Amino acid sequence: MTDILTHDHAEPDAFTRDELGWLPWLAPLEEPDLTERQWEALVQKSRSKMPYFMLLARDPDILEYRTRTDMDIFYNPEAGLPRADRELAAAAASRFNGCIFCASVHARFAAHHSKRPEDVQRLLDDGVGARIDPRWDAIIDAAAALSATPSRFGPDHVAALRAAGIDDQGIADAIYAIAFFNWANRLMLSLGLPTPPAGG
Structure with missing residues (x-):
């Protein structure tokens, strides 16, 4: 059996784009x-x-x-959601779930690919209630709903994503990114x- 490790340090207590x-x-x-x-x-x-x-x-x-x-x-750019939006979806799921490490990684990527660091920081600072613009709000709301429990995600979220100009492949990409990090956060x-x- 592997021994349980102990660590003597203070954990970060704020969401950040810094490398942790x-x-x-x-x-x-x-x-x-x-x-x-x-x-x-x-x-x-x-x-x-x-x-x-x-x-x-x-x-x-x-x-x-x-x-x-x-x-x-x-990393599959063939169609659907742009990389920045996929990273935003992962960052929003991580922010909702309280995973400071995953949120930092994907917020950095979202800021880099979108060139919108201030907007990404607003998500980190204010949480999934942050309002940024209709497209990113729809992605963040979908992330919060799916992360809480899949049954909270429904037709209204799909309609908001479509109204923001996201096609069906893009909606599927958002769901994949959110669902994967909803699981990955809990593992980490x-x-x-x-x-x-x-x-x-």
Whole structure:
């Protein structure tokens, strides 16, 4: 059995776009101990530098499914929702769920791809009640509803997304991003805790 780790530091207490660290409650694997299958499951070798993925590498099949799903949702630009909106959806789900680490990552991406850092910061500061513009409000409202419980998401949310100019493929992309991070937030929150920015 793996020992439970303890960490002596104060967790960040505010949502931020700063780059945070993350420490697991269970020991992650070390690079020299990875099997060929575990390296393959990381998909990108650079992920071996991240404790979260090295912890998930203990179950390589699940890790690979998780990572390939994540990459297809966020890095497949063929049609549907622009990357900035997909990242906003993930950031809004993370803000609703209280996952400071995931919110920081996806808020940074949303700000970068949209070139709207002040609007993204408003979501972080004010939560999912923040009002930005009809399109982003519709995405944020959908994220809050789906994250609370899927049955809260309904025709009114779809109508608002369509009224904001988002087509059916874009609506599906928003749902994928929200649903994935609604699950991922809970996994990350249960497996470890964020650490303050370097020098913070």
